[in-house]
Amino acid sequence: MIELFPEGFEELDEGDDVELVAYTDAGGEERLWHAFGGAHTTDVETGWEDRWRSFHRPVSVGPLWVGPPWEEPPPGVTAVVVDPGRAFGTGAHATTRLCLELMLDLPRGSLLDVGCGSGVLAIAGAKLGFSPVVAIDVDPLAVAATRANAAANGIELEPALRDGTREPQTADTAVANIALDAVREVAEAVTCTRLVTSGYLVADRLELPGYARVRRVEDEGWAADVWEATRE
Secondary structure (H helix, E strand, O other): OOOOOOOOOEEEEEOOEEEEEOOOOHHHHHHHHHHHOOOOOOOOOOOHHHHHHHHOOOEEEOOEEEEOOOOOOOOOOEEEEOOHHHOOOOOOOHHHHHHHHHHHOOOOOOEEEEOOOOOHHHHHHHHHOOOOEEEEEOOHHHHHHHHHHHHHOOOOOOOEEOOOOOOOEEEEEEEEEOOHHHHHHHHHHEEEEEEEEEEEEOOOOOOOOOEEEEEEEEEOOEEEEEEEEOOO
């Protein structure tokens, strides 16, 4: 299926079976027949290509509203508009929400977003009053997505293609919503007063040399922590 439909297909649970569904045309239907010796086809309703939008709903964290561009933020909120079509995070995942929750109560100052993805945390940080804000990622597509989303939010932000797990960085506050092992590497590479980390489960045992945990929040089995530097 990946070879036939590299742009994507659906996987649906049907009892004990799994049904693979491709939205395609007559040519794609013929390819399915040749590959599998048969396929069930049905016409789909108009507008199927936009159905994915129903899965991307806005979320609110304190005064922050994070949502897609086709949703209208309510009055009185600090809106962070993120295009989920870029597929680097929309703010809806528990780890992102937890990081945003922790950032609300931190002293303002310079902010470093390591593994910025779509730029949600960097853009939210800028709107919360952190300055200057630096966003870095090892994926050039993530850097491009962050740049586009920052522009859409009226934020002057120039993300950089940089490896925050290996290249030394300095900021008052660093945020790393990434994999557990990468969090440990970031803690070694970055120089900061406060470090916000997530991307791991509540059950994961995490201690960071040179840092003391001062706060933890949890949601849906995921955890996020605020650490204060103890090393000179």
